[in-house]
Amino acid sequence: MKDWLSKFRALVLFGIVALVLSACGRENLTALDPKGYGAEVSLKLILLTTIVMTSVFLVVIILLIIVLVRFRRKKGEPLKNVPQVEGSKTLEAIWTIIPIILVGIMAVPTVVATFQLADTSDKDEHININVTGYQYWWHFEYENEEIATSQDMYIPVNKKVYVNLISNDVLHSFWVPSISGKLDVNPENVNTMFIQAYEEGVYFGKCAELCGPSHSLMDFKVVVVSEEEYEQWVNDMKSFNSQELELDAVAAEGRDLFEEKGCVACHATDSQNFVPGQKPIGPDLTQFADRSRIAGILHPTEENLYKWLKDPESVKPGNKMTGAYPELSDEEIEKISAYLMQLSPSEVTAASKE
Amino acid sequence: MATTAAAKRSFWEFIWDYLTTVDHKKIAHLYLAGGGFFFILGGIEALIIRIQLIKPENDFISAGFYNEMITMHGTTMIFLAAMPIIVGLMNAIMPLQIGARDVAFPFLNALSFWLFFFGGLLLNLSFLFGGAPDAGWTSYASLSMDSSGHGIDYYIAGLQIAGAGTLMTGINFIATIVTMRAPGMTYMRMPLFTWTTFVTSVLILFAFPPLTINLFLLMFDRMFGTAFFNVALGGNQVIYQHLFWIFGHPEVYILILPMFGVFSEIFATFSRKRLFGYTAMVFATMLIAFLGFMVWAHHMFTVGLGPVANAIFAVGTMAIAVPTGIKIFNWLLTMWGGQVTINSAMLWALGFIPTFTIGGMTGVMLGSNVADYQYHDSYFVVGHFHYVIVGGSVFGIFAALHYWWPKMFGRVLNETLGKLTFWPFFIGVHLTFFVQHLLGLMGMPRRYWVFLEDQSLDLGNLISTIGAFLMGVGAIIFVINIIVSAFGEKAAADPWDGRTLEWAVSSPAPYYNFAQLPLVRGLDPLWIEKMEGNGKIPAAEPLGDVHMPNGSIIPFLMSIGFFISGFGFIYQTDNVYWYLALYGGLAFSIALMIIRSVKDDYGYYIPKEELEKALEGEAK
Amino acid sequence: MAQVHDHSELFPEVMPPEPEKATLEGKNKFFGIWFFLGGETVLFASLFGVYLALKNSTAGGPSSQELFGLGLVFIMTMLLLTSSLTSVYAMYHMRNNDFKKMYLWLGITGLLGIGFLACEIYEFAHYITDYGFTFRSSAFGSAFYALVGFHGGHVLFGICWLTTLLIRNAKRGLNLYNAPKFNTFSIYWHFIDVVWVFIFSVVYLMGKVG
Amino acid sequence: MTDTKVNNMSKESFRRQKSREEMQKQLISFGLMIVLTLVAFAVVAMDTFHKGFVIPFLFLMAIVQAGFQFYYFMHLKERGTGMAALLIYGGVWAAFLTLAGLIVISWW
Numbered sequence A: 001m002k003d004w005l006s007k008f009r010a011l012v013l014f015g016i017v018a019l020v021l022s023a024c025g026r027e028n029l030t031a032l033d034p035k036g037y038g039a040e041v042s043l044k045l046i047l048l049t050t051i052v053m054t055s056v057f058l059v060v061i062i063l064l065i066i067v068l069v070r071f072r073r074k075k076g077e078p079l080k081n082v083p084q085v086e087g088s089k090t091l092e093a094i095w096t097i098i099p100i101i102l103v104g105i106m107a108v109p110t111v112v113a114t115f116q117l118a119d120t121s122d123k124d125e126h127i128n129i130n131v132t133g134y135q136y137w138w139h140f141e142y143e144n145e146e147i148a149t150s151q152d153m154y155i156p157v158n159k160k161v162y163v164n165l166i167s168n169d170v171l172h173s174f175w176v177p178s179i180s181g182k183l184d185v186n187p188e189n190v191n192t193m194f195i196q197a198y199e200e201g202v203y204f205g206k207c208a209e210l211c212g213p214s215h216s217l218m219d220f221k222v223v224v225v226s227e228e229e230y231e232q233w234v235n236d237m238k239s240f241n242s243q244e245l246e247l248d249a250v251a252a253e254g255r256d257l258f259e260e261k262g263c264v265a266c267h268a269t270d271s272q273n274f275v276p277g278q279k280p281i282g283p284d285l286t287q288f289a290d291r292s293r294i295a296g297i298l299h300p301t302e303e304n305l306y307k308w309l310k311d312p313e314s315v316k317p318g319n320k321m322t323g324a325y326p327e328l329s330d331e332e333i334e335k336i337s338a339y340l341m342q343l344s345p346s347e348v349t350a351a352s353k354e
Numbered sequence B: 001m002a003t004t005a006a007a008k009r010s011f012w013e014f015i016w017d018y019l020t021t022v023d024h025k026k027i028a029h030l031y032l033a034g035g036g037f038f039f040i041l042g043g044i045e046a047l048i049i050r051i052q053l054i055k056p057e058n059d060f061i062s063a064g065f066y067n068e069m070i071t072m073h074g075t076t077m078i079f080l081a082a083m084p085i086i087v088g089l090m091n092a093i094m095p096l097q098i099g100a101r102d103v104a105f106p107f108l109n110a111l112s113f114w115l116f117f118f119g120g121l122l123l124n125l126s127f128l129f130g131g132a133p134d135a136g137w138t139s140y141a142s143l144s145m146d147s148s149g150h151g152i153d154y155y156i157a158g159l160q161i162a163g164a165g166t167l168m169t170g171i172n173f174i175a176t177i178v179t180m181r182a183p184g185m186t187y188m189r190m191p192l193f194t195w196t197t198f199v200t201s202v203l204i205l206f207a208f209p210p211l212t213i214n215l216f217l218l219m220f221d222r223m224f225g226t227a228f229f230n231v232a233l234g235g236n237q238v239i240y241q242h243l244f245w246i247f248g249h250p251e252v253y254i255l256i257l258p259m260f261g262v263f264s265e266i267f268a269t270f271s272r273k274r275l276f277g278y279t280a281m282v283f284a285t286m287l288i289a290f291l292g293f294m295v296w297a298h299h300m301f302t303v304g305l306g307p308v309a310n311a312i313f314a315v316g317t318m319a320i321a322v323p324t325g326i327k328i329f330n331w332l333l334t335m336w337g338g339q340v341t342i343n344s345a346m347l348w349a350l351g352f353i354p355t356f357t358i359g360g361m362t363g364v365m366l367g368s369n370v371a372d373y374q375y376h377d378s379y380f381v382v383g384h385f386h387y388v389i390v391g392g393s394v395f396g397i398f399a400a401l402h403y404w405w406p407k408m409f410g411r412v413l414n415e416t417l418g419k420l421t422f423w424p425f426f427i428g429v430h431l432t433f434f435v436q437h438l439l440g441l442m443g444m445p446r447r448y449w450v451f452l453e454d455q456s457l458d459l460g461n462l463i464s465t466i467g468a469f470l471m472g473v474g475a476i477i478f479v480i481n482i483i484v485s486a487f488g489e490k491a492a493a494d495p496w497d498g499r500t501l502e503w504a505v506s507s508p509a510p511y512y513n514f515a516q517l518p519l520v521r522g523l524d525p526l527w528i529e530k531m532e533g534n535g536k537i538p539a540a541e542p543l544g545d546v547h548m549p550n551g552s553i554i555p556f557l558m559s560i561g562f563f564i565s566g567f568g569f570i571y572q573t574d575n576v577y578w579y580l581a582l583y584g585g586l587a588f589s590i591a592l593m594i595i596r597s598v599k600d601d602y603g604y605y606i607p608k609e610e611l612e613k614a615l616e617g618e619a620k
Numbered sequence C: 001m002a003q004v005h006d007h008s009e010l011f012p013e014v015m016p017p018e019p020e021k022a023t024l025e026g027k028n029k030f031f032g033i034w035f036f037l038g039g040e041t042v043l044f045a046s047l048f049g050v051y052l053a054l055k056n057s058t059a060g061g062p063s064s065q066e067l068f069g070l071g072l073v074f075i076m077t078m079l080l081l082t083s084s085l086t087s088v089y090a091m092y093h094m095r096n097n098d099f100k101k102m103y104l105w106l107g108i109t110g111l112l113g114i115g116f117l118a119c120e121i122y123e124f125a126h127y128i129t130d131y132g133f134t135f136r137s138s139a140f141g142s143a144f145y146a147l148v149g150f151h152g153g154h155v156l157f158g159i160c161w162l163t164t165l166l167i168r169n170a171k172r173g174l175n176l177y178n179a180p181k182f183n184t185f186s187i188y189w190h191f192i193d194v195v196w197v198f199i200f201s202v203v204y205l206m207g208k209v210g
Numbered sequence D: 001m002t003d004t005k006v007n008n009m010s011k012e013s014f015r016r017q018k019s020r021e022e023m024q025k026q027l028i029s030f031g032l033m034i035v036l037t038l039v040a041f042a043v044v045a046m047d048t049f050h051k052g053f054v055i056p057f058l059f060l061m062a063i064v065q066a067g068f069q070f071y072y073f074m075h076l077k078e079r080g081t082g083m084a085a086l087l088i089y090g091g092v093w094a095a096f097l098t099l100a101g102l103i104v105i106s107w108w
């Protein structure tokens, strides 16, 4: 029994160590490998508090072991009476004062960092993106740029970017672990924070506040590109016009079907009719073909798009598109897909960064 | 008792006895049974959650059902399992520890139990009638307003009924401790479990009203079209979050403080040493409770309250580590220099120290709000609170059950099985919840029905699920132990060489507790008498008739009335006929309330002769 | 803390000086109601907090300045304050073992309470019919009716409680069994008055100021 | 026997005397409460003072009145009521925190 136990414990220990070493999670998702300002500040505090608290834990565990080794009643040892100690002023003072000092060591940097991250005085000098959370997707409107997009948010590298968050329905929370800590997306007021990414790439964003059945599928991406690429992307987005696209016959039919079937009621496909501040009903599909994922989670393949258009419910339970459009035949889906796959305003895409 | 009424009673008499009882010890049995049932239910829900998360993109259960599972798991575990079991322990032990014959309001005590029971029943019936609540145990207003069906309505009605019961319990225990301590039992001689019961009751008294109001607001918004949380009409759902956590944070101390009391008793008893730093322990308890009211916004660091609020609440939160640390070190020093017997109860207590300390560590780490921007609503938080709740409250419950089982049921639990319960459970806890911290930091938010493939979250989740099943094994062995021990030998009055008053009466305690009120000469009165007296607690009064309250079926019936009117509340939005249930149930309960207050109930007396006979029997 | 050993002791010839706290049951009731009121304080504070957070969220509906008139509120305040005094009188006579006078003053207390409630009902009806201001109009409306209505509900409950007490004990005279009950009621009633003091200050007077 | 009875009687009349004095105090505090109420209403009705003064002033009036109620009408100053007072103050403290929390959300 004893033997088995200690083997088991060794195994457990080994497992944990292996887990820690096996990496700190997926790159571009984990908070342990920061690629942005907010995440970096948070990680510093995570490390500081971990170190302080681990040393406290060690003290406790060492004391516990000493006590058990020294004062444990051995098998068969008769009960005896031991001196009844009331307490000790000195000892008690020690373990009151030392923790107070330790708390101070953790509290001061925390407070400093809080105010650093909350300083939004230079908001007007930087890019502002108005983010709206919807059950179960994200919308990004670029202030002063007359463009909007959904699911993938493009930002330039090493530049401060302000995100102004509001929800269209219930509470969500905006979290891109590698770049920054999270901020709630409230329905009644705009929450503002800035993010700054250090490296180009595609970063995983998550919704962190329970918002319904598909809460776990409400992913988005932050696409960090170079400054020039960003400029180019914005200009491409502005000038893109889906009605003037040169399309083959199938895709052209798809474009007509997109109107016939009422998709346009919810989805925009270019920036021509952009109205600042207007809340769309469904994701903006202007750059659908450039998306890193369909509906935030599926890899951008024909089959997956078919799957989504055929039965969105099977992909995202409770989503707001299900049942909002007439059922599509396979042929119609093919045509619409052909059209959607042409919606690629820019060379700058998520795929180019992944 | 064995000498009086013949042991043979019919099954129905037995049931009737429990339905009408106002005896705190029998009510404790009811609480333990009810809470135990809900613990198994909540545990099964936990296992379902873990099975769903065993591998990426699993489809063991649907998304909607998953949300119902986490909501019901959290709600059940906290309101219907942990709290009732804790209240049950308090009921069983606290009056004995202060040398009282019952609690201040025995009738209310029974009512409290039945309200809890029917509230919990109502909540769980939602599974049968069209869907359970699915907005998380916090049931934040924006989502719970949006949620269709009646799940949330069940949440509101169930918790409102159960919560009323808890509030009455709080008042009852405070009054008991204030007015009914035996002669000589000054405040600073009360055992620590009684102290923590007292402080916990105060927490209940002040923490539950905000929850009550919050549920009312949500109920009005959902059922009667008011606009507290309706943004279009100027409402504000952050109010809900504030009110919930003004309740919610003290609530977690309601779960842990009584267990601090339990551990204090156990460490002292099994080290054969007086609790180290008793006075400091008492004041640390009060300080934790006091600070506990001032840190609620640490659950809301990411809501956007602004840097000033966040900074204040961060520092306040970390400060709680200080009184808690005092406790940890005092326990260690209690064992230092003592003679430490390690049996099942003590194993749980020893396991608690590292486990809870890890939970407290991560708590303090969460308290650093800038770090919390990353932790919040991720599995790191899930890891934290299971470490403190399971490592603190659940370990405490197991410890207390092993320690007081003889006093409550007259049988000692089997030692071997006791140890066999501990090890799988202890290992399981660390397997399940330690990796969750890492998962959180690796980017896994909580309340996720599925995690996607290719995000390096697979291994951690698998380990976590395996651990959960180990806990299940431990829990099952405990159930076996209960059954086996029921046929074991009868327990002595004082099987552990105890220190406090509850060990001065027979096991289980006679229904009148003390034939004569005891005279208390100091802290650890029984120990004092063993060391300085004849080993018996001196009596504070001559033997005489003992006044007892009458049993009553009214608490049970009243709770049924509220239960029915709960259904009325839930369904009146569908069909006006349900108003019949709503008002009918309410009228029924009010009528019973009036009957209760109009009918005089003076209780009855146990004649002196009967007590004399019982005492002789005991002496033999 | 002497145990009462015979029910007849509950009906002594001469009442002890504090009949409401002479028995253990009485003492428990006394503390019980106070603790309950400690909880009620937080209960009402939650409602006050909600009200203060939402009082400017009128969603285009009438605001507090437009709605509130001070005359009626002043009358209501006087009614309730006076009822507090009359219940003090009642307790004074209870301690003097003067059952009749206690009943008289308790009766007056109840009547004043009913007067208060009548005014409140009139006030609500006035808002609803003349301003279309209901608890569905706006978050302000919801918060206002919740807070003031909750207090009104407490008054109503108090009146029902008092009525039951008065009817049940009309023929019994004062004894150690029912004295605590009267006292408990009176403490509750004062508390309702305290809450009203805050309502008229915070809701009505401050609402008038803006 | 008679002695103790007389003794009891005088004790009783002493008690009555005391409680009459008590009653007088209660009447005075009632009068003060009415005055406080009048002042509060008057300050608002006159409409001459600045908001920044009126609101704290109204709070103050209300708190003083509550004190009168607790201590004179509800007998909180009698012996043996320490725990009751303690828990009411606890409630007031929790109430204060609740209020602070909910009010600041409209500021921050």
Ligand code: HEA
Binding pocket: A056, A060, A098, A099, A100, A102, A103, B138, B252, B253, B255, B256, B298, B299, B317, B318, B320, B321, B322, B324, B325, B326, B328, B356, B357, B359, B360, B361, B362, B363, B364, B365, B366, B367, B368, B372, B375, B376, B377, B381, B384, B385, B388, B389, B392, B393
């Ligand atoms: C029994 C229940 C319990 C207990 C005791 C605690 C104890 C603590 N908790 Fe925990 N907590 C929960 C239950 C509990 N918690 C639950 C259920 C949630 C989640 C709710 C939800 O969202 O669903 C939560 C969430 C939670 C959060 C919010 C996280 C988030 O959602 O973002 C925070 C943040 O500060 C926090 C902090 C703390 C702290 C600082 C303590 C402290 O009290 C811990 C103190 C203990 C120690 C520190 C260890 C011993 C001390 C020493 C050995 C001395 C030396 C120490 C130092 C020098 C620091 N908890």
Ligand code: HEA
Binding pocket: B039, B040, B042, B043, B044, B046, B047, B049, B050, B070, B071, B073, B074, B075, B077, B078, B082, B135, B136, B137, B138, B382, B386, B389, B390, B393, B394, B432, B446, B447, B448, B449, B464, B468, B471, B472, B473, B475, B476, B479
């Ligand atoms: C007292 C509180 C308590 C307790 C004891 C537990 C115990 C456990 N909890 Fe839970 N948990 C919460 C309170 C608690 N939890 C709360 C408040 C939440 C948040 C909910 C929310 O987000 O809203 C939560 C959320 C939560 C999650 C996160 C869900 C999510 O965010 O998506 C997970 C996942 O692993 C989990 C797992 C577990 C496990 C494995 C146990 C185990 O310890 C359980 C062990 C018990 C058993 C395994 C039962 C044994 C019984 C049997 C096996 C049956 C035997 C039958 C017979 C003999 C008849 N819990």
Ligand code: CUA
Binding pocket: A133, A134, A135, A136, A171, A172, A173, A207, A208, A209, A210, A211, A212, A214, A215, A216, A218
């Ligand atoms: Cu949006 Cu979760």
Ligand SMILES: [Cu+2]
Binding pocket: B248, B249, B252, B295, B296, B298, B299
């Ligand atoms: Cu907390």
